[in-house]
Amino acid sequence: MAPIPNPKVLFAAYPAGYPDVKKDFKYDTSESIDLETAPLNGGFLTKTLYLSVDPYMRGRMNVGGWALGSLFEGYGISEVLRSETDKVKKGDILYASTKFQAYQVWPADAKVRILPKTSEIPYSVYMGAAGMPGQTAYFGLKAVGDPKAGESIFVSTAAGAVGQLVCQLAKAWGLRVIGSTGSDDKVEFLLNELKIDAAFNYKTASTAEELKKFGGIDIYFDNVGGPTLDAALDAMNKFGRIIVCGHISMYNQKPEERYGIKNTYSMIYKEVKMQGMLVNTYAAQYSDEFYATVPKMIAEGKIKYSEDVTEGLEHAPDALVKVLKGENKGKAVVKVA
Numbered sequence: 001m002a003p004i005p006n007p008k009v010l011f012a013a014y015p016a017g018y019p020d021v022k023k024d025f026k027y028d029t030s031e032s033i034d035l036e037t038a039p040l041n042g043g044f045l046t047k048t049l050y051l052s053v054d055p056y057m058r059g060r061m062n063v064g065g066w067a068l069g070s071l072f073e074g075y076g077i078s079e080v081l082r083s084e085t086d087k088v089k090k091g092d093i094l095y096a097s098t099k100f101q102a103y104q105v106w107p108a109d110a111k112v113r114i115l116p117k118t119s120e121i122p123y124s125v126y127m128g129a130a131g132m133p134g135q136t137a138y139f140g141l142k143a144v145g146d147p148k149a150g151e152s153i154f155v156s157t158a159a160g161a162v163g164q165l166v167c168q169l170a171k172a173w174g175l176r177v178i179g180s181t182g183s184d185d186k187v188e189f190l191l192n193e194l195k196i197d198a199a200f201n202y203k204t205a206s207t208a209e210e211l212k213k214f215g216g217i218d219i220y221f222d223n224v225g226g227p228t229l230d231a232a233l234d235a236m237n238k239f240g241r242i243i244v245c246g247h248i249s250m251y252n253q254k255p256e257e258r259y260g261i262k263n264t265y266s267m268i269y270k271e272v273k274m275q276g277m278l279v280n281t282y283a284a285q286y287s288d289e290f291y292a293t294v295p296k297m298i299a300e301g302k303i304k305y306s307e308d309v310t311e312g313l314e315h316a317p318d319a320l321v322k323v324l325k326g327e328n329k330g331k332a333v334v335k336v337a
């Protein structure tokens with residue numbers, strides 16, 4: 001078989017503010033690969049099917065993160081084309097940290113998850129509700145939020161990949177849920193599809209007023225930081241818990257431009273607990289439980305999800321910028337093949 005192109009996405013320059021698709025990324029088509037003869041050195045060869053673009057990638061694009069000229073990397077779904085290891089077989093579908101390239105040779109000891117052959121949910125969902133963002137929601141809510149039926153929870157970026165699952169798990173576990181998001185159609189989605197108790201557009205409504213109307217909150221799942229976190233601090237009930245999961249409102253700002261939180265004083269008399277979390281910290285403890293429950297709940301229609309699909313590896317940078325600008329509607333995925 002003749003070599004075929006093996007295009008890839010490279011990190012080209014440190015962004016000033018929001019990444020610039022033309023300047024900060026490079027779609028490089030100079031490499032080629034012979035799928036039948038490429039040396040595997042005891043490893044295996046895959047074809048990339050889907051890639052995930054996630055907010056944390058913006059942090060890796062700062063000085064001290066990815067090296068300039070390096071390949072973009074993120075969670076992805078791939079199909080094994082050839083293998084020289086017993087660990088994976090031709091035809092296996094894998095979920096793993098994946099290079100942003102059409103074909104990839106992996107070492108035999110690469111850390112991958114083999115997905116079920118007859119999956120009842122689309123493979124792309126293993127990058128969203130049944131993948132890292134879903135785990136973030138599950139681990140954060142369960143391990144850090146300590147939720148109890150009858151309590152109330154506020155979720156920011158409620159219509160996003162993490163937020164959608166937080167909202168639905170909280171409902172399933174007996175909580176009252178209020179969510180914020182950045183457009184009226186996402187508000188409709190939260191109320192009509194996810195059936196949460198209240199939702200508002202934080203760009204047109206006052207977060208403080210909406211939380212007051214809702215009647216105070218026991219848990220805040222913070223995905224944005226900034227003034228929203230300040231409003232939540234003021235609305236917390238006694239012994240409330242704040243899960244600091246993300247601060248996306250500040251990812252494209254310089255440190256000196258970031259909003260300074262004012263309302264921490266209310267933590268004292270309300271005895272509020274605020275804790276940061278990283279998904280990987282909880283993986284050893286909760287991954288098996290997560291994979292035993294969440295994909296099944298999705299397959300049974302008990303958990304809904306929405307995806308924002310971008311077609312083509314060359315458009316992966318556009319998909320990432322869309323997420324950072326809040327233009328995605330649901331889990332942002334790139335369909336490569």
Ligand SMILES: NC(=O)c1ccc[n+]([C@@H]2O[C@H](COP(=O)([O-])OP(=O)(O)OC[C@H]3O[C@@H](n4cnc5c(N)ncnc54)[C@H](OP(=O)(O)O)[C@@H]3O)[C@@H](O)[C@H]2O)c1
Nearest residue numbers: 055136157160161162181182223246247248249278279326
């Ligand atoms: N701690 C961890 O281990 C961990 C793991 C995964 C994700 N996270 C964090 O979880 C959060 C959500 O991630 P995701 O993957 O689910 O992304 P997502 O919610 O699917 O997409 C990002 C969303 O953030 C919102 N947004 C963008 N710019 C904003 C701004 N300036 N102010 C307020 N909201 C803004 C937009 O939604 P709206 O239309 O609603 O504004 C956008 O759709 C992020 O902060 C991410 O960093 C943390």
